[in-house]
Amino acid sequence: MSAFNKLNVFLLWSLSLLVALVSWRFLVLGVELSMPAMMHHMDGAKMAFYAHVFFAPVALAILPFQMSNRLRMSRQSLHRWMGRVYGVAILIAGVGGLIIAPDAATGTVAATGFFLLSTLWLVSTGLAIWFAMNKRITDHRRWIIRSAALTLAAVTLRLQMPIGVGVWGFEAAYPVIAWACWVPNLIVAEWYLSRKPALMAA
Numbered sequence: 773m774s775a776f777n778k779l780n781v782f783l784l785w786s787l788s789l790l791v792a793l794v795s796w797r798f799l800v801l802g803v804e805l806s807m808p809a810m811m812h813h814m815d816g817a818k819m820a821f822y823a824h825v826f827f828a829p830v831a832l833a834i835l836p837f838q839m840s841n842r843l844r845m846s847r848q849s850l851h852r853w854m855g856r857v858y859g860v861a862i863l864i865a866g867v868g869g870l871i872i873a874p875d876a877a878t879g880t881v882a883a884t885g886f887f888l889l890s891t892l893w894l895v896s897t898g899l900a901i902w903f904a905m906n907k908r909i910t911d912h913r914r915w916i917i918r919s920a921a922l923t924l925a926a927v928t929l930r931l932q933m934p935i936g937v938g939v940w941g942f943e944a945a946y947p948v949i950a951w952a953c954w955v956p957n958l959i960v961a962e963w964y965l966s967r968k969p970a971l972m973a974a
């Protein structure tokens with residue numbers, strides 16, 4: 773494995789697990805203390821918010837295990853079981869995302885970005901699992917790469933926030949980041965898929 777690939781694998785594992793663990797801080801500290809900017813969801817869609825912030829990190833924490841070639845080859849039944857958990861977590865967190873997105877901080881532009889992201893997250897993951905169940909492994913790989921790119925929006929967003937908010941302030945940066953956290957991920961995934969048609973063949 774090249775040094776560049778090793779770095780990518782290291783970043784995938786460390787950032788996915790770190791962001792997932794930090795996201796569960798509300799379980800210990802409560803939403804008011806740990807996510808004060810999210811308190812507006814406590815009035816309306818409280819259950820949808822809790823479903824989202826509990827289950828979305830489950831999908832993110834599972835992602836590096838599912839992407840590992842070694843684990844996939846050596847523990848196929850574990851891969852299938854973790855795949856089911858990944859799918860159910862995204863079903864719950866994605867529907868939660870659809871419900872809370874219209875009330876996202878700063879208004880319509882951010883709300884639309886998150887709503888579209890939730891929709892694509894549910895569709896790409898649903899298709900990936902449907903293809904796996906029908907033994908269409910090449911199609912499964914293609915769609916799970918899209919799903920993974922969207923799951924990783926949680927990481928991209930948390931890398932972009934300190935820079936964006938530091939430079940432009942929250943009100944200006946947040947609507948841009950609601951799109952910038954996932955559109956480039958999807959472009960990179962499409963570029964990767966277009967470069968590796970042979971590798972994608974089962």
Ligand code: HEM
Nearest residue numbers: 795807825828829832869873876877886889890893922926
């Ligand atoms: C990929 C599709 C996703 C969509 C569409 C989405 C959407 C949203 C929305 C709309 C909010 C509320 C934002 C606001 O009110 O301004 C939110 C918050 C949150 N989301 Fe997601 N999210 C996604 C993925 C994830 C993932 C994979 C994680 C895993 C870590 C995650 C963890 C959280 C957490 C922890 C919050 C509370 C905000 C905070 O971090 O303080 N989300 N999400």
